[in-house]
Amino acid sequence: MxxxxxxxxxxxxxxxxxxxxxxxxxxxxxxxxxxxxxxxxxxxxxxxxxxxxxxxxxxxxxxxxxxxxxxxxxxxxxxxxxxxxxxxxxxxxxxxxxxxxxxxxxxxxxxxxxxxxxxxxxxxxxxxxxxxxxxxxxxxxxxxxxxxxxxxxxxxxxxxxxxxxxxxxxxxxxxxxxxxxxxxxxxxxxxxxxxxxxxxxxxxxxxxxxxxxxxxxxxxxxxxxxxxxxxxxxxxxxxxxxxxxxxxxxxxxxxxxxxxxxxxxxxxxxxxxxxxxAGQTRLKVTVRGSQGHAGTVPMSMRQDPMAAAAELIVLLERLCKHPKDFLSYDGHCNDISVESLSSSLVCTVGEISTWPSASNVIPGQVTFTVDLRAMDDMGREFVIYELSNQMYQICERRSVSCTIDRKHDANAxxxxxxxxxxxxxxxxxxxxxxxxxxxxxxxxxxxxxxxxxxxxxxxxxxxxxxxxxxxxxxVYKALVTTPEDYVVTVxxxxxxxxxxxxxxxxxxxxxxxxx
Structure with missing residues (x-):
């Protein structure tokens, strides 16, 4: 209907x-x-x-x-x-x-x-x-x-x-x-x-x-x-x-x-x-690499925090879309918690900043926010744990450093x-x-x-x-209405x-x- x-x-x-x-x-x-x-x-x-x-x-x-x-x-x-x-x-x-x-x-x-x-x-x-x-x-x-x-x-x-x-x-x-x-x-x-x-x-x-x-x-x-x-x-x-x-x-x-x-x-x-x-967690992720000139540093020698941050963000999207593919069943996570996550988990990167933020410079640092929400508080913690582990692994593989700070938590x-x-x-x-x-x-x-x-x-x-x-x-940006079209009767x-x-x-x- x-x-x-x-x-x-x-x-x-x-x-x-x-x-x-x-x-x-x-x-x-x-x-x-x-x-x-x-x-x-x-x-x-x-x-x-x-x-x-x-x-x-x-x-x-x-x-x-x-x-x-x-x-x-x-x-x-x-x-x-x-x-x-x-x-x-x-x-x-x-x-x-x-x-x-x-x-x-x-x-x-x-x-x-x-x-x-x-x-x-x-x-x-x-x-x-x-x-x-x-x-x-x-x-x-x-x-x-x-x-x-x-x-x-x-x-x-x-x-x-x-x-x-x-x-x-x-x-x-x-x-x-x-x-x-x-x-x-x-x-x-x-x-x-x-x-x-x-x-x-x-x-x-x-x-x-x-x-x-x-x-x-x-x-x-x-x-x-x-x-x-x-x-x-x-x-x-x-x-x-x-x-x-x-x-x-x-x-x-x-x-x-x-x-x-x-x-x-x-x-x-x-x-x-x-x-x-939904319960909510906000993270601040900071990736630090090696700042350099965009034209003089060979691709094979770069420690680019922007490229690393991009991979981290893609990881976040994949994990939140398909939590069953990432969360392990080693006794710390069970079918019930993962199933509940599938219907309520949402993750967002809403803010990204770089330093020095110049078009011809490989950035030395990239910072972005992560917003995670789910009805299952324990499941949300599983996601943060798995996300953090894999983020650190990606940063290590790319020879950049990564810090993850929890800025806000609210239970469901x-x-x-x-x-x-x-x-x-x-x-x-x-x-x-x-x-x-x-x-x-x-x-x-x-x-x-x-x-x-x-x-x-x-x-x-x-x-x-x-x-x-x-x-x-x-209704976010506009009030689309014609009040004269409506009446109230009692x-x-x-x-x-x-x-x-x-x-x-x-x-x-x-x-x-x-x-």
Missing amino acids: AIKTRSAAVLFLFGAISVVWFLLYCCFSLYVLCSSVAIIPVCSVQAAFEKKSDTEINGRSDLFREILRDEAVARLIELGKVSDAEVYLERTFMSPASVRAGKLIRGWMEDAGLRTWVDQMGNVHGRVEGINASVEAVLIGSHLDTVVDAGIFDGSLGIISALSALKVLNVNGTLGKLTRPVEVIAFSDEEGVRFHSTLLGSAAVAGILPVTALQISDKSGVTVQDALKENSIDITEENLLQLKYDPGSIWGYVEVHIEQGPVLETLGFPLGVVKGI EICDSELSSQLKAAAYSALKKMAGEIEDEMPALMSGAGHDAMAMSHLTKFHRTVTNVGIGPA SPERLVFVRKYETQSYNITLMYKGN
Whole structure:
């Protein structure tokens, strides 16, 4: 079967807000499944609201359109223009654009009726206590930083969808009736572009960021601590440790995010269930040889680190495509771990630099990065072990030296099977209502992208849930949408997002991750 969403950008946003609404209405202990979206709230007498007539509810449709569609899309576009670069989107940790984005988001939080503050790691917080400030809080968040040449949905979608949902509750006078606190967090650094250390913001909140991280430096020699002080944030080892939230005070964490991959689009499914977030290792490989003139050193006498690096990169690709051909069965590796690797292992060389980087000079040194991700942590270690051994052998054969430094590690996070099954059933039900008979099973995906949910999972032990919600295929460089083509209608039974002049409503892409 193949079910395609149209004008995906707007549907991404609508779906994201609907998922957040589901969470917020769980605070009222009331939600339903509907055919137009996977999970949406009910506006009725049982929802801890005062009873509203159909006329009153339908009369609010202009409000919903304004906040959930027009304003939300406008904010995505506005935030997408806040960049340190002129021709593409780039916001790195504590850069001028990042600081401006934080102030903009804080203003939107206040507009939604939230109490706001910025912590010592630059995270922007907005919170409403509801009717019982002493119970566990729901945290909703995503990151305000971006990669280089980013898209406007990555990170921003999770923040804006949460604030839009809360603003509707604030405008209609029900925000203060939430039965538990709700806090939105715009994390200062998830991508790790500037300091090559991902999840700085959420790791600080989760209490897993080591104090040594404050001394990590960027390419200009500026440390994390320096970058914060430049923006009037005084961070010390002591108050870094104080940023950790008490796990007992947190009910759960939700993150709305795009899928960042082509799988659902290729399968023709608007809905997918995430089975877990892949573990990740980042390596820095440095190959040193003998620098020389490009025209005077015979090929037979060269110790060329560039040629060696090229062979190492080809080795990496072959190993990751066909791990069974490389991993031994000597008792250290078994069929089960290798089989699991085959379906989830991905490896990438994303950055290469040479010295002296001249067209007529044999380089003396080549450095490149390696990014390895897999659902099987033990299998990932097997790959790194085998990769390192073979890399050293190649370098020895080519008479060059090689060093391999581990720069980052994150364990895989597996979904809670019971909750995942429940959401899978809900998504299947919603999809069936929209499309009729469905022959294929709902796809269960591995999330290969690391998100703040990985760090926040350290706060949600003992069958609590961490949710990673991805909306549709990745949209990186362009917002291709015509907001005027869409309307939002509200009835006592459901909130429906439909395209004008058409009777069919469209499901969203919903990905779930919990532990």
